[in-house]
Amino acid sequence: MQRRLPLLLVLVLGIFGAAAFVIPHPAVRGVDEVMRNDVIRIITAFSLVLGVGSIIRHHLIKIRRKAEHWPFSWVTLITLVVSAILGLFGGIDPASPGILFRAGGVGRFLGTFHIQVLYENMMVPLAATMFALLAFFMASAAYRAFRARNFEATLLLIAAFILMLGAVPLGRMLIKPLPEFAEWILTVPNTAAKRGIMFGVGLGTMATSLKIILGIERGWLGGGGK
Amino acid sequence: MKFWDKLLAIDRRWIYVVIWLVVMIPLLVPFGIKPEAMPPVKMMFAYIDTMPEDKALVISVDYTPDTEPELHPMYISLLRHAFATKRKVGVLCVSSVMSLGLAESGLRQVLEEFNSRAETPEDSIVYGRDCVNWGWSTPFITILLGLGERVTNVFPVDYFGNRTDTLPIMAGLKNYDDMGIVVSIAGSSVPLSWVNYAHTQFGVHMGCGITAVSAADFYPYLNSGQFTGMLAGMKGAAEYEQLTAEKMAALGLDWDLQRKGTEAMSSQTAAHIAIMVFILIGNFAFFITRRRKQ
Amino acid sequence: MFLALTLAVTLAGIAPASGVTAADRPNDGGSTIQVTWTRSPDEGIIGYRVLRRADGAVEWDTLTMVGRFIARYNDQAAEDGTRYQYAVLAVSDTAAAVSEPSAWAASKPQWYNSERTTALIGSLIFTFLIVFFTFQARSGRKLFIRRIGGLDAVEEALGRATEMGRPILYVPGLSSIADVATIAALNILGEVAKKTAKFGTPLIVPNRDPIVYTVAREVVKEAYTSAGRPDAFNPDMVFYVTDQQFAYAAAVDGIMVREKPATNFLMGMFWAESLILAETGASTGAVQIAGTDAIGQLPFFITACDYTLIGEELYAASAYLSHEPLLLGAIKGQDWSKLLILGLIIIGTILQLTAGVPVIDIF
Numbered sequence: 001m002q003r004r005l006p007l008l009l010v011l012v013l014g015i016f017g018a019a020a021f022v023i024p025h026p027a028v029r030g031v032d033e034v035m036r037n038d039v040i041r042i043i044t045a046f047s048l049v050l051g052v053g054s055i056i057r058h059h060l061i062k063i064r065r066k067a068e069h070w071p072f073s074w075v076t077l078i079t080l081v082v083s084a085i086l087g088l089f090g091g092i093d094p095a096s097p098g099i100l101f102r103a104g105g106v107g108r109f110l111g112t113f114h115i116q117v118l119y120e121n122m123m124v125p126l127a128a129t130m131f132a133l134l135a136f137f138m139a140s141a142a143y144r145a146f147r148a149r150n151f152e153a154t155l156l157l158i159a160a161f162i163l164m165l166g167a168v169p170l171g172r173m174l175i176k177p178l179p180e181f182a183e184w185i186l187t188v189p190n191t192a193a194k195r196g197i198m199f200g201v202g203l204g205t206m207a208t209s210l211k212i213i214l215g216i217e218r219g220w221l222g223g224g225g226k
Numbered sequence: 227m228k229f230w231d232k233l234l235a236i237d238r239r240w241i242y243v244v245i246w247l248v249v250m251i252p253l254l255v256p257f258g259i260k261p262e263a264m265p266p267v268k269m270m271f272a273y274i275d276t277m278p279e280d281k282a283l284v285i286s287v288d289y290t291p292d293t294e295p296e297l298h299p300m301y302i303s304l305l306r307h308a309f310a311t312k313r314k315v316g317v318l319c320v321s322s323v324m325s326l327g328l329a330e331s332g333l334r335q336v337l338e339e340f341n342s343r344a345e346t347p348e349d350s351i352v353y354g355r356d357c358v359n360w361g362w363s364t365p366f367i368t369i370l371l372g373l374g375e376r377v378t379n380v381f382p383v384d385y386f387g388n389r390t391d392t393l394p395i396m397a398g399l400k401n402y403d404d405m406g407i408v409v410s411i412a413g414s415s416v417p418l419s420w421v422n423y424a425h426t427q428f429g430v431h432m433g434c435g436i437t438a439v440s441a442a443d444f445y446p447y448l449n450s451g452q453f454t455g456m457l458a459g460m461k462g463a464a465e466y467e468q469l470t471a472e473k474m475a476a477l478g479l480d481w482d483l484q485r486k487g488t489e490a491m492s493s494q495t496a497a498h499i500a501i502m503v504f505i506l507i508g509n510f511a512f513f514i515t516r517r518r519k520q
Numbered sequence: 521m522f523l524a525l526t527l528a529v530t531l532a533g534i535a536p537a538s539g540v541t542a543a544d545r546p547n548d549g550g551s552t553i554q555v556t557w558t559r560s561p562d563e564g565i566i567g568y569r570v571l572r573r574a575d576g577a578v579e580w581d582t583l584t585m586v587g588r589f590i591a592r593y594n595d596q597a598a599e600d601g602t603r604y605q606y607a608v609l610a611v612s613d614t615a616a617a618v619s620e621p622s623a624w625a626a627s628k629p630q631w632y633n634s635e636r637t638t639a640l641i642g643s644l645i646f647t648f649l650i651v652f653f654t655f656q657a658r659s660g661r662k663l664f665i666r667r668i669g670g671l672d673a674v675e676e677a678l679g680r681a682t683e684m685g686r687p688i689l690y691v692p693g694l695s696s697i698a699d700v701a702t703i704a705a706l707n708i709l710g711e712v713a714k715k716t717a718k719f720g721t722p723l724i725v726p727n728r729d730p731i732v733y734t735v736a737r738e739v740v741k742e743a744y745t746s747a748g749r750p751d752a753f754n755p756d757m758v759f760y761v762t763d764q765q766f767a768y769a770a771a772v773d774g775i776m777v778r779e780k781p782a783t784n785f786l787m788g789m790f791w792a793e794s795l796i797l798a799e800t801g802a803s804t805g806a807v808q809i810a811g812t813d814a815i816g817q818l819p820f821f822i823t824a825c826d827y828t829l830i831g832e833e834l835y836a837a838s839a840y841l842s843h844e845p846l847l848l849g850a851i852k853g854q855d856w857s858k859l860l861i862l863g864l865i866i867i868g869t870i871l872q873l874t875a876g877v878p879v880i881d882i883f
Contacts, residue, residue, distance in 0.1 A: 018643070022636045024549040025629045040698075044731060051730035051760035058759040068778060123764070124292075130766035130796060135497065137799035137824075139245045140238040143504040144802070145823035147512045157505065164502055167461065168495040169261050179264065186442070194815050197831040199861065201813040204835030205700040206643070207854045210650050212703065216846045219707030219838045220735065221742060238803060374567050374587050375611070400613070401566060427587020428567065 014213030270455020281406030463487030550629030657849030670827030693788020705788030
């Protein structure tokens with residue numbers, strides 16, 4: 001039963017979802033939309049609780065076992081709690097304060113430490129820093145990977161070179177039509193290759209969905225079912 | 227011989243140091259690199275440069291602070307070009323409220339550049355007579371369609387709270403018919419919505435300023451003529467800066483203003499060249515060690 | 521306001537729009553009426569207002585204003601079964617002129633979307649091929665599958681991790697469960713977990729999406745059970761990190777640097793963080809096997825990882841790893857479908873180019 005029920009649910013709902021593609025009538029489409037929007041949202045809300053439970057447990061275990069770098073687990077747990085409290089009870093910004101910042105709340109000890117301040121001054125710069133690492137990683141990856149080991153690698157190397165030169169004014173100075181050629185590489189061979197991969201991806205997506213709907217693929221049930 | 231082996235397995239932190247230096251140094255000390263405008267930039271410049279004098283340049287500031295380094299120089303250059311050639315300018319924001327500050331600070335900066343050097347009242351740029359900042363409004367589609375009927379209906383007051391129907395500039399800037407071109411500068415797909423509503427429905431000329439990574443999505447619309455011109459990424463900004471600077475010099479406004487796009491191009495060029503040199507060194511070392519092994 | 525507009529009036533000499541039609545939009549779920557008109561020949565028109573009145577109402581309501589180049593509007597606020605009449609008001613700077621009203625029209629929902637017939641036929645053929653080859657596989661016919669380097673390396677990579685006493689890191693992509701790439705990644709995770717269970721190799725599965733986290737945990741648990749090692753399963757192997765893209769990337773980078781996994785699997789959907797993950801992994805000396813259908817991220821994986829599953833290889837991977845004949849049958853069906861599409865493209869191109877047959881219009 002534990003096996004059969006999920007398989008049956010997937011079969012019924014899968015076929016229903018596929019039918020909704022060709023049946024626009026609200027009797028079918030409406031139910032499909034409820035499944036796609038509302039049911040998924042409800043499931044997400046529950047799984048978010050499990051997720052938060054998971055991260056708390058993961059770090060508590062680390063702290064208890066004094067695993068390597070365990071003090072950082074405290075950082076994670078404390079920021080989790082502080083940002084959750086600020087987000088839930090602090091309101092968005094000084095213009096719309098939550099309970100914490102209303103008269104008599106603890107807000108007077110926090111000054112302007114709203115969730116928006118937290119977001120703008122911590123989240124945004126931290127995310128931007130991670131993103132900026134790409135410049136360095138691209139250089140080191142290019143250094144290791146772009147080597148003329150064989151014919152394909154040589155082609156890749158030459159194409160990369162032309163594109164990089166074409167994107168800076170130096171390219172035009174060295175060879176006049178280089179930027180146009182770089183653009184041709186992007187629009188013709190590149191697009192052709194992309195489309196080829198997309199065909200494969202499209203069919204692969206359909207096949208995987210079909211295998212799951214028909215119960216042939218049971219990897220998502222933990223590879224069991226034999 | 228050991229040298230080449232070492233070079234092949236170089237600690238990547240050396241590469242990081244070099245990249246950091248070639249990005250930072252040209253930012254602090256830009257080297258003179260003269261951008262040469264590509265056709266999409268030239269088309270935009272030429273259109274604004276030659277449009278009838280009574281038509282206004284309208285700039286939709288649709289980018290937010292996260293894409294400011296790439297897109298703000300475009301806004302500044304467009305304003306300089308319009309003011310230098312005595313075109314009326316309207317500025318608005320239709321996507322994010324976060325854009326408002328950028329729209330205002332850019333306009334204030336360029337007004338200051340012109341007015342601090344003005345010798346006669348005619349030379350100065352007067353807010354309300356030569357330019358206007360309509361501010362932000364929502365919902366988006368209503369604004370785009372409403373501008374086709376009457377600007378003052380959609381924006382009854384400007385950014386500063388002045389009633390728009392009292393501003394002299396608005397007498398000659400009623401709707402899309404009075405706009406020579408609308409340039410939407412954005413890090414998102416907002417310029418495509420402008421094409422759908424303003425260009426397709428009302429026939430107004432459109433231009434766009436976009437980030438380098440999204441440029442590929444916009445080329446089809448440029449080729450079909452739905453965009454009159456396109457500035458893509460730092461390179462597009464630098465090219466427009468170059469054309470504007472040349473034009474201003476020809477008009478006797480040789481002020482040597484700061485050109486952030488062009489300055490950043492030094493950094494970008496240096497980084498590209500550094501990566502290419504790395505690849506060359508890597509391949510050279512690879513061939514030498516391979517030959518030795520054979 | 522438009523009380524007086526039930527009659528066609530012409531103010532200040534501008535010509536109104538003409539030939540206004542209204543009809544139910546076909547192939548939809550109802551509530552939409554298509555309105556079309558012929559534009560006014562006058563130059564000075566700014567745009568058109570679309571007016572509507574329900575059966576029995578006297579007053580006209582303004583639905584919207586559209587630009588001067590527009591000659592159609594979809595009224596999506598119609599109530600099914602109610603009859604409506606439409607008119608179009610041409611507006612210039614100083615004047616307005618209203619058209620003759622359209623005939624009465626009502627919207628209704630349809631049971632079949634005929635525009636999707638081609639897609640339906642294609643899907644049925646595809647389903648038939650997959651089912652056909654799956655049955656063939658079930659009847660015991662041997663099926664050939666080409667070697668995929670990245671997947672051959674899985675076994676070896678697991679052995680290496682066991683020898684070195686280091687863990688395996690498995691990232692199931694950053695997308696939600698609605699992404700088929702994520703599901704493919706979870707299928708592969710099942711196979712990988714069975715092997716780590718067998719070898720007793722520690723497994724680390726950090727997650728970005730809470731639903732994917734719950735599914736991934738079940739997948740790993742079931743895999744350990746089916747490998748006969750339920751005791752070796754530790755719920756802390758699979759955990760949730762955060763749904764912030766770059767915070768997640770930072771966390772996974774941290775795991776790579778601290779735990780020094782012998783092998784990193786990066787499977788599923790990735791965005792701008794792909795190279796940040798792959799390059800950090802490369803710097804720790806791990807063997808890296810990546811797989812994604814995100815075309816934009818493929819170049820990064822190819823340059824920074826040891827093996828990369830490109831597009832459909834990701835989907836084929838669980839069949840390949842499990843050697844399950846039924847799954848191999850589906851791959852064969854997929855290949856035949858691809859051959860069919862290729863054939864159609866070639867024949868279509870030839871027909872269009874040589875005989876001028878408008879092949880595209882058929883679809």
